[in-house]
Amino acid sequence: MIIEIGHFSVIVALVLSVFGMASAALALKTRNPDWARSGRMAVTLIFVLLGVGMLSLVYAFIIRDFSVLYVANNSNSKLPFFYTVAAVWGGHEGSLLLWVFILSVFSTLAVWLHWRTQPAIMPYLIGVESAIIFGFLCLIVFLSSPFERLLPVPLDGKDLNPLLQDPAMVMHPPMLYLGYVGFSIPFSFAMAALFSGRLGEEWIKVTQRWSMFAWMCLTTGILLGGYWAYYELGWGGYWGWDPVENASFMPWLVGTAYLHSVLVQEKRKMFKVWNLFLIIVTFSLSLIGTFLVRSGVLTSVHSFATDPERGLYILIFVGTVIGIAFGALILRSNKLKSQVEMDSLVSRESIFLFNNLFFLVAAATVFLGTLYPLILETLQNAKVTVGPPYYNAVFMPIALGLLFLMGVGPYIPWRKASVASLKKSFSTPLLAGAVIVVLLFVTGIHNLYALAGGYVVTFAGMAIVLDFGKISQLYAQRNGSNIFQGSLAAFTANQRRYASMLTHIGVLVLVVGIIASTVYQTEKVVSMRVGDEFAIGDYRMKLTKIHEVAGGNWNAQEGVFQVFKGEDLVTELRPQKRIYSATQTPTTESAIYATNMGHVFLTMPEVSEDGVAVARGVLNPLVLWVWGGGVIMGLGVILNILRPRKKEE
Amino acid sequence: MSKGWQITLILSLLGLFALFYQGLWGDPRHIPTVLIETEAPNFEGPDVETGQTISLEQFKGKVVLLNFWASWCYECKVEHESILQLHQLFKDNPDFVMLGVNYQDELPDAQKYLQEYGSTFSHVRDLKGQLAIDYGVYGVPETFVIDQQGKIRHKWVGPITGEVYTNITQKVIAPLLNAQPTTTTTS
Numbered sequence: 001m002i003i004e005i006g007h008f009s010v011i012v013a014l015v016l017s018v019f020g021m022a023s024a025a026l027a028l029k030t031r032n033p034d035w036a037r038s039g040r041m042a043v044t045l046i047f048v049l050l051g052v053g054m055l056s057l058v059y060a061f062i063i064r065d066f067s068v069l070y071v072a073n074n075s076n077s078k079l080p081f082f083y084t085v086a087a088v089w090g091g092h093e094g095s096l097l098l099w100v101f102i103l104s105v106f107s108t109l110a111v112w113l114h115w116r117t118q119p120a121i122m123p124y125l126i127g128v129e130s131a132i133i134f135g136f137l138c139l140i141v142f143l144s145s146p147f148e149r150l151l152p153v154p155l156d157g158k159d160l161n162p163l164l165q166d167p168a169m170v171m172h173p174p175m176l177y178l179g180y181v182g183f184s185i186p187f188s189f190a191m192a193a194l195f196s197g198r199l200g201e202e203w204i205k206v207t208q209r210w211s212m213f214a215w216m217c218l219t220t221g222i223l224l225g226g227y228w229a230y231y232e233l234g235w236g237g238y239w240g241w242d243p244v245e246n247a248s249f250m251p252w253l254v255g256t257a258y259l260h261s262v263l264v265q266e267k268r269k270m271f272k273v274w275n276l277f278l279i280i281v282t283f284s285l286s287l288i289g290t291f292l293v294r295s296g297v298l299t300s301v302h303s304f305a306t307d308p309e310r311g312l313y314i315l316i317f318v319g320t321v322i323g324i325a326f327g328a329l330i331l332r333s334n335k336l337k338s339q340v341e342m343d344s345l346v347s348r349e350s351i352f353l354f355n356n357l358f359f360l361v362a363a364a365t366v367f368l369g370t371l372y373p374l375i376l377e378t379l380q381n382a383k384v385t386v387g388p389p390y391y392n393a394v395f396m397p398i399a400l401g402l403l404f405l406m407g408v409g410p411y412i413p414w415r416k417a418s419v420a421s422l423k424k425s426f427s428t429p430l431l432a433g434a435v436i437v438v439l440l441f442v443t444g445i446h447n448l449y450a451l452a453g454g455y456v457v458t459f460a461g462m463a464i465v466l467d468f469g470k471i472s473q474l475y476a477q478r479n480g481s482n483i484f485q486g487s488l489a490a491f492t493a494n495q496r497r498y499a500s501m502l503t504h505i506g507v508l509v510l511v512v513g514i515i516a517s518t519v520y521q522t523e524k525v526v527s528m529r530v531g532d533e534f535a536i537g538d539y540r541m542k543l544t545k546i547h548e549v550a551g552g553n554w555n556a557q558e559g560v561f562q563v564f565k566g567e568d569l570v571t572e573l574r575p576q577k578r579i580y581s582a583t584q585t586p587t588t589e590s591a592i593y594a595t596n597m598g599h600v601f602l603t604m605p606e607v608s609e610d611g612v613a614v615a616r617g618v619l620n621p622l623v624l625w626v627w628g629g630g631v632i633m634g635l636g637v638i639l640n641i642l643r644p645r646k647k648e649e
Numbered sequence: 650m651s652k653g654w655q656i657t658l659i660l661s662l663l664g665l666f667a668l669f670y671q672g673l674w675g676d677p678r679h680i681p682t683v684l685i686e687t688e689a690p691n692f693e694g695p696d697v698e699t700g701q702t703i704s705l706e707q708f709k710g711k712v713v714l715l716n717f718w719a720s721w722c723y724e725c726k727v728e729h730e731s732i733l734q735l736h737q738l739f740k741d742n743p744d745f746v747m748l749g750v751n752y753q754d755e756l757p758d759a760q761k762y763l764q765e766y767g768s769t770f771s772h773v774r775d776l777k778g779q780l781a782i783d784y785g786v787y788g789v790p791e792t793f794v795i796d797q798q799g800k801i802r803h804k805w806v807g808p809i810t811g812e813v814y815t816n817i818t819q820k821v822i823a824p825l826l827n828a829q830p831t832t833t834t835t836s
Contacts, residue, residue: 316672
């Protein structure tokens, strides 16, 4: 019964989304604010109704109501409670419902938060958000309903995909969706600007925090996905350039470009068309990402059901949204001449321009690599896979270029930089980079990527430190305080700038982690019996026992490995080869020993009948920096979002 | 935005969506094998039920269907009935042989599986997983059709049910048995 209430709520929400669009149109036509108010009520009610829909599904999972097809397909009586709740978004239908639910949360928040300050924009916002909600709700109600009943009722469910039974995986999809959907708010404001012809800087200022929030969630989602892949898939890597990973990375790249490029419009009133273009592309890529993941057009480890009918629907919907958005941009573009021309190629705005070009080229690279198999199949009926070698070769130089720009951009003046000021700002960082390269080389690091990475990271890091040091000193002198109080004062007075710098520091830490763990990863695969040992790096692993262990819904063979460094026993690692009872799916559970910000990573992918185990050891130096960097980046963005509002904001 | 940019933008969007549309009707999981049209690797191994040695060589000159399966594999159970049905269909033809390949399995489990679900043809055990490596098996179930000359003519990843069943029986096996040259199928 409860599930029918949920189903009914979602259908009513669908009807209300039509009402939302209609009231937005009437509000614009009649200029009667009552229509806008009705629209606001519709958006709010949609949020409430979709909340009821979500809760009813959660309830069906908790009481293990296997008469609901979606519950029967994605859970099982032995599934632990925590994963039972997360199983709500473990499949196609439920994750779509989560997508649109988050969208309704954001729409409602945006409508209520900006109601007083942006009355003219509201009808557009209500209209655009209702339209997107309408598109997704049609898909849910007519083609992908999670509320369908199953007769006869099975005794037990098929279980949640064991690979998804993992804490990181529980949070990964919601975070990604918060990111994807979060960009719908700046997108809606951009659409409002285009439709209404209010093409000033207003929409950018209003949506800045929304964009940052969306970006932070997307970053977190991607990093969580990487973390999950790292220890759950058991191959010891966190990024495989899988099409579905790329689908989330592309909006991130363009979204990052957008976050930077809006600063130029804000300060210099330039890049107007460009910013609209970027936010449309960002949100379009979020939608295309959803299409790629949900339609099964590409081969991926994320094997979702291939269903041309649903795929076609999503394609038509996504195509309509993107078509209208770009159509509006093209029609309006003649009104969008920048009032200002660029003064010099050596200026902050030009660095931002290069930053944008690099990000777009990076996104295009990923886009091409992701779609290349599809293109080739369509044109020549040939099958290919584009793997990491392509991405590493093409993407790495672009990423290094971006890091270099990151060291330049924030410290070069707007309009035009003089040679003297360039010398003053950058001679020390350039020199520091060179020193580090020599040091790295002398200590035996000869890999080109490691050296180039070391150079740009030092350069960019040094530029941040010098700038902050200088300003802190100024504040300390002015207030007659010590340097720590000075730096605190400098930070609070320029919170926006230094919160961004903190995010940049996070990026640098992340890059060091990526380079170290990619270039200096050591791997060893051996067959061994109990009593055997193998060496990897400074460590020795001795297999002391293989035994059976059981969890709530799985059984496993567990290898007990003693890990020695020299003659000292440092830890015991217990990798498992699990078989989940309901689906009989095997998974490889890794065991990790963290040391010096790096990992000793061990899996046991095979155990044969006669007791021969295949063990795979991986040393990942500095791999924790990848996620540590992510945390710092997130902290920077949070400080940026929470900074006190200035009057004009 | 200049006219040129506008047209470029519109054309790229149209191209992109045409590509996506086209992509909807293909199945990216059909992975062709480099082994198609090449000599099927020979193998030798014990029969799951009798323990007697089975080798591919002894079936030279016949059309051989190799079906990789395991007792822990859910989709194998899904296809099992159609696999038996397929054997029924061709078993009276002296030129046809069907072999199961038991992949990464415990012997008692495999035997129990066959007792439980039924078996009308022989199954060879892939003791070290070498056979699967030789044939480039991604996962189970996976099915190969080898022609009279010992060449691999067809490969399918996933269960043989529904349309796939019709395709493999009517368009692959039947023409081979009638000695009509088939077009190479790369599904």
